[in-house]
Amino acid sequence: MPGTRNGLGHDLDPLTPETFTSAHEELRELRGRCPVAHSESFDGFWALLRHADVVDVLTQPDTFVTSVQNVVPKVAFTGRRPPLHLDPPEHTPYRQVINRFFTPARTSRMEPAVRRIAGDLLAPFIGQGGGDLCDAFTHRYPGHVFAEFFNLPADLGMEIREVTAIYNRALQEARDELVKSTSLELYSIAQRIIAMRKEDPLPEDEDLTSALLAKRWQGQPLPDDLVLGTIRQMIVVGMIAPSVFIGTMAVHLAKHPDLQQQLRDEPELIPAAIEEYLRLYTPYRGFARTANRDVEIGGRHIEADEPIALVYASANRDEAVFDEPDRFILNRPNIDRHIAFGLGPHRCAGESLARLMLQVTLEELLSRTSSMELDGELEMTRWPEWGTLSVPMRVSAA
Numbered sequence: 001m002p003g004t005r006n007g008l009g010h011d012l013d014p015l016t017p018e019t020f021t022s023a024h025e026e027l028r029e030l031r032g033r034c035p036v037a038h039s040e041s042f043d044g045f046w047a048l049l050r051h052a053d054v055v056d057v058l059t060q061p062d063t064f065v066t067s068v069q070n071v072v073p074k075v076a077f078t079g080r081r082p083p084l085h086l087d088p089p090e091h092t093p094y095r096q097v098i099n100r101f102f103t104p105a106r107t108s109r110m111e112p113a114v115r116r117i118a119g120d121l122l123a124p125f126i127g128q129g130g131g132d133l134c135d136a137f138t139h140r141y142p143g144h145v146f147a148e149f150f151n152l153p154a155d156l157g158m159e160i161r162e163v164t165a166i167y168n169r170a171l172q173e174a175r176d177e178l179v180k181s182t183s184l185e186l187y188s189i190a191q192r193i194i195a196m197r198k199e200d201p202l203p204e205d206e207d208l209t210s211a212l213l214a215k216r217w218q219g220q221p222l223p224d225d226l227v228l229g230t231i232r233q234m235i236v237v238g239m240i241a242p243s244v245f246i247g248t249m250a251v252h253l254a255k256h257p258d259l260q261q262q263l264r265d266e267p268e269l270i271p272a273a274i275e276e277y278l279r280l281y282t283p284y285r286g287f288a289r290t291a292n293r294d295v296e297i298g299g300r301h302i303e304a305d306e307p308i309a310l311v312y313a314s315a316n317r318d319e320a321v322f323d324e325p326d327r328f329i330l331n332r333p334n335i336d337r338h339i340a341f342g343l344g345p346h347r348c349a350g351e352s353l354a355r356l357m358l359q360v361t362l363e364e365l366l367s368r369t370s371s372m373e374l375d376g377e378l379e380m381t382r383w384p385e386w387g388t389l390s391v392p393m394r395v396s397a398a
Contacts, residue, residue, distance in 0.1 A: 008040075012039040014072075014073075024314075024326065031318065036049070047308075051337075054310045058289075064291055066084060067090075070287065071287055074307075092217075094226070094230050102349050114360050117148065138243040142238050146235060150208065151207050167239070171240060174382055183232075191228060201214075213227065249277050272331050274355065279322070285311040286309050289308050316338045369395045
């Protein structure tokens with residue numbers, strides 16, 4: 001098995017139960033002692049913890065590829081899904097289409113719908129004085145937004161919301177059989193979306209599915225199975241990170257009522273707060289690459305095709321880059337060096353929509369409440385994400 005060579009050791013145990021602070025405490029200790037760590041879990045993998053090492057790998061796509069394994073642990077059970085499962089130049093035509101739909105101008109046109117969705121989901125949660133923010137809001141919100149993004153009719157939109165909520169929870173709880181079964185349901189939904197657009201296409205500049213079906217690459221249409229994989233990937237790509245990250249932001253705000261009030265009084269500071277939250281509470285610690293040749297990183301020999309986890313959550317708290325990295329500092333001077341959305345050819349295409357979703361969420365949550373407090377034990381996700389799975393809260397309506 002790759003990564004299980006004798007004598008490598010077990011520097012990092014990704015299966016250890018975690019609290020809200022324990023993972024970052026362990027990562028801080030490992031950055032100082034063993035910044036290129038090895039784990040025997042998940043059939044063996046390496047973990048890069050320093051900012052410089054992660055950036056080096058992300059900016060060398062010819063050597064460090066994503067097509068062998070794109071995440072630790074490996075969770076792709078049901079086929080190739082562009083563009084994340086492909087390397088340049090094979091992934092290029094899919095990114096060309098996708099990138100057209102995530103420009104800042106196009107994203108801004110979604111703002112009224114995103115705000116309506118956020119308000120509709122938050123209203124009952126706030127009206128009843130709180131509850132589990134993740135169950136009530138974070139597990140549901142992304143599915144509603146992406147149903148809007150795909151221009152889906154009401155019945156199909158409702159189905160995608162229900163299935164993605166189950167898939168989201170199953171993936172974070174590492175329930176592999178449920179992940180597989182719901183993944184197949186998502187493929188079925190993607191097939192129906194494609195069939196609908198083949199029968200009744202929308203203008204290519206208004207609908208991603210129609211644009212993929214119309215795309216020609218080297219004179220040929222994109223392969224049917226990879227168009228299907230792309231739609232399936234897009235249905236889910238924006239689900240997991242917002243669902244764990246929004247709960248995490250809410251935990252921090254609940255612990256810092258002064259910051260809550262500052263952002264209520266000065267909502268223009270919310271975009272800067274989100275950038276610092278993205279750095280401080282980066283939800284990714286398992287995006288992976290494999291080298292197509294033997295390499296040496298940090299004095300450790302890594303063989304070709306061994307999984308390498310790029311631990312963004314550690315890199316964004318690297319003391320060599322960020323002063324007082326474990327503190328929330330509004331308007332941090334070098335905040336642009338955070339890599340929460342990655343770098344290189346696989347940098348998150350949907351980051352403008354993600355930022356919009358996060359900004360609208362904080363604006364609506366803070367403007368509709370006068371206080372937010374934690375009201376029970378947190379439940380944390382497991383690898384490959386870092387963040388919250390359950391956030392019981394008590395809130396007072398504004």
